[in-house]
Amino acid sequence: MSLSTLLSVRAHERGRAQRSALCCHRLLRPDPFLVCLFGLGAEPFSAAAIGWGRDERRLEVAVAGDPRERRLLFPALEELAEDFLPYFEGPFESVEEVTGPQGGNRHLEVNELPQILVPNRETLLLLGLIGRRVRYLPTDGPTPASEELIRLGAHLDFLRRHAALPGQQLVVIASDLVADHWQTSLNEWEALSLPALDAFVEPPAGVHGHDASAEADREPLGPRPDAEQDKAAAPLIKALNEGRAKSVERDVVEPLLAPLERHYRPKLERAAEISWRSLRREAGYPSARHAARREQEDREAYAWHMNMVSEGLRRRSRLTQAQAIRRVGDLERAGQRVVAQEAVDDPLRMVEVLLSEQAVLGTVTSVDPTHKVGRKSRPLVEVSLGRPTMLEQGETVHWDRLPDKDWEVAAVHPDAIELVLLNPRAKPLPEVDSIACFTTLSVEDEHFLGTPSRTPPWTHVGSSEPEQPSSIEEAEAA
Amino acid sequence: MTPPAQRQGAAAPTVARLAGFANHGHCPTASLAFVEGYDLDRVLQGTVYGDPFGQSQFMFERGRMFERLVKQDAGDGHCRYGPLLELLRDRLGFDTPEARIVNLRQELGSDMEARARRTRLLLHEMAEGREGFANIIDGAVLQATVAGHPANYETDGLAFRLGGSLRVIEVKSFAVVDGKADPTALAAALDQGALYIHLVQLALEAEGLDPGLVSEDLVLITPRNVGLSPTLHEHGVTARIERIRRLLEAVPNATPGPSNGSGTARFAAVTRGHGRNAEQRIDAALSICDDIGNAYGPACQGCGLYRLCRDRAFRLGSPELAGERVARELVGVASLDRAAELARGDLPTPMEAPAAAALRRTADLHEEALTRGLP
């Protein structure tokens, strides 16, 4: 059994989503940069309309007109870039080069971080594809792309990749944020929908969450329109194309955009409104301890990326084998660590860990701070569990209050356990009669292999190394 | 392509409907609709459970544009096939300077029977390597009998002879970016290609030719990256062909018992017409579910009855409503409502006992966590 199943049962019974966390496990900034999109059909690299802003009362909107025409799409993206670039790049102005502890690695550090808010994963994916499209555009030749457009592309592509790291906080995906903190009786697929989740969390009075979410989910939130939404857009696009008669001049096109803006603005405003509401709701909960600590990796990743962009370096569009090894390692470690961090930060999260018997919970029956093993000081506690445990003698566990210290299981009794502290100077110790929780999950990084050599070994040569970064516009340009 | 104005109740088992059946074949209600020839995507149109039907016209346009580009269609159906031949030459070593291409769409238009006959003939010539055989057939039509309905399948891909084998080509407009395609879209394309390969195998067999002549590696042509410049991938689909074979075998057996003896199609009462109002149609659909059962689950996404069945699951409190994991963990418990009672400590029946014990333990830990509060 998992806690989520129990909470699903209760969500169904009570008609409202049930809280699956006591705190908020993401560090939320008061004024992140929201971006939402609407695409056209399944066009994979463009947006028909873009909404953005840092203020929930005001949404900037740019419509492309006909997004399949790049000379119409790019100006809309440039409008976004005008606000996005100063916000996203601002924190890098305070960058410093820092030397790690014990003369370790020199790396770049920033004081502040940007935070991007999007309604759902699909939006992030489409932003990433748009970024992938424009970041490698040529800046010379017959159709040079603007510097701003290329930087926007580089940032969007970076954010899409970075957002895959469990626990990162540069990007907040509103639907994930809600689904990570609430349990509904929606199935796995339905729970990807932000309007459905939001309606289940706060259904109208007297309406069951199930019905509220079904109603809210009727109209897509973007970026993928349904057939009806596109059916309404089609004559507008047709009229625009007739009106501009192949012209892509701003003064010709701009006056013709109003009907499309009227079509898309309410849709984008709805996406923005639900995203902001979701963010504010979670921000009302206390922030988890480790959320702030996790910022360090975001800082490093951000500074590294900004440094590359500012030096005009192009990133490959595919990873080298060495980068791919590192990437998978990063994803695995981040995933394990964030589970451990959330569990020690939040007793509700710990329930799943207790159920999978990777933790024990009980009353401290005795504490001996002067206990010794051989000649070493090894403070000892005994915890009464009231049930047998699967932990074994010799296993290393961590107290949820002081999770970076190590305890060792010294003895296992039928319904109790004895633990010794391996870091004898760690303070405080659990108190007698208090409830204490110990887990085998570790918030520390597991020992990991260093960066693999850039030159592939003989066994790995021959398989096609990724292509050099290149424009993916070639067909259109031709 | 489905002929226009398909009469409800006789919808031909198109590729799309076969794929739908493959995804929902475990559901007796969906199977019945398939066998009776009703299109589930349309059957509830006009009721609260009817979803906007069909795909965005922009998606459709993109597909058509790409196919025209690959075949170098001047816009009048007359194709010169330049980009296609170039890909086949560069990637598969297909180096026939004077390739003979037969365009059945151009030649015979929408006369599917004639196209099917001509396809069989051309396959013969190809297979036997007769003088001047066609290298490429555009718009080949393959026939099969599915669920008792004779059906024509029009390959938007083409068959050609290369290195001693017949190859089936699928043209799809989803983009391959940095070597990757959307896994679901790709799977659907492969399934479609596998169906065509299987139909060619059957056609060859029916003509007394060796079905082994068809390669089980599908040739997939898609746009590369952002533009529409075509790229080619080969993909082995042997396991998918086996799945298609099972699918075609399973279809006639899908006829569920109770309804069919009467001779009238039960889904007739669900469709529009004869003064039926939306409520009556919904009731008719629900009573089919009640009588022969359905199999509500996450795979139902995309079925035309999805919203109806989902609401039905909600009214019944079915654990399946909340997803596979919940259903698996509540085995033995009839409903979510009953699970809630058990979590509160209601006495379980022997069948409920294992799940009930787990529910209570979880409820205890939940309670304990709330009491402990944040550190």
Next chain:
Amino acid sequence: MNVEAIAAAEKVAGEAREDVRSRLAEGGGVVVEAIAGGGKSTFVVDTVDELADDARLVVAAPTNEQVYALVRAIADKRPGLPLHYVPSKTAELPFPVPPGVVVCRPASESRGYRILVATLHKVADAFARNDLEEADLLLIDEAFQANSGIYYQVAEIAPAHLLVGDAGQIDPFSTAPGAAELRGLAEDPIRTSVEVLLENHPETPRHRLPITRRLDARAVPPARSFYSSDHEFEAAVPAGVRNLEFATRLQHDSRQRELDGILRSAASSGWAHIELPAAPALPSDPELVELAADLVATALASNMHATVECERHGRRALGPDRIAVGASHREQVRALRRAMAERGIEGVNVDTANRLQGLEFDLVFALHPLAGLPKADTFHLESGRLCVLTTRHRQACIVLGRASDRGLLDGLPPSGEAYLGRDDEPLLEGWETHQRFFEALAPHRIQIAA
């Protein structure tokens, strides 16, 4: 003994070693594939034995348990042969250090080694820190479980490689769902080491050992389900050589009589497929867990006088350390261990298929991966998992499931996802493997009441 099969296997092994010798001079790789219990360790140990005097060797495997077994096997074969064992941080040989074996902690103490044994991870780590000297030959055991990423990081330690493994076991996987973004791409580090080597160096000689030494002739037919039909193999040991015996005893309790019967039946035919009544069940199906624990308890009951006898050992008592219980999920393992503890059973190996890879027992109880499932999915259909669970035994394997399990495969497999660059279809192929396996078990099927 099946003399022909043994001779054929020795011939292949000899040819493979010839290839290795020529690679020692020129560099390059050699792949040796074996089926479950296919004499892989024998081959590895013989190869080490043969090359020990002529070349500097690094012998590596993915897990600590596999490395312990290698240390023990090499030390047994050539007692006193200098062997440097570099343990992982928390690893400890579970047996007294054999003579000749030097435990190197830290890794830099291995300087001057002739034969070095360590996990792949340890080799990669120590080599990157310049704590390991280069070798002439890198020998990887269980190479089908070593992923391309770790292989990348150890490969430069030697110019010649020998990759030995069993393609039927569980494919490498990542614990990170996000790793799927690389699936199908050449740079995906989760492919097997063998795949990468063969793709980049198609000229690499590939040998297949046509034998299984662990499985006897009775065990082979179902095991064929897991291997491509062009990997031909025979059992080294014909039926009738090995013997698992439960002394007759009077039993009044009907349930106990049934359990006794199951064990006897499995003992005589090498297999039993026990089916509880059809029903969907919780993942840790309490009835199935109870049944497994009762069967283990019965097998170990003092009045059953269970004995084993084989070509290597004369008759001896069946001990708990020669019994394993395998499952697919950790949740099931916890429930099984709890049930064993309640019965006072100690020393039986209860673990997931993942952790039983490469190990060998006399008697194995396998919870069928599909047992009690409402529907078959990719994870539970993975043929490697079923293969590991049902090919660990020398005497008998008892597969435990429900009568509804076979029906899960009656319908149509879902289409699943697809990736460019990957023609394999784990779900569809697993579906067929499971069907073949169920068919092969038909003669051994016993349906019982809960």
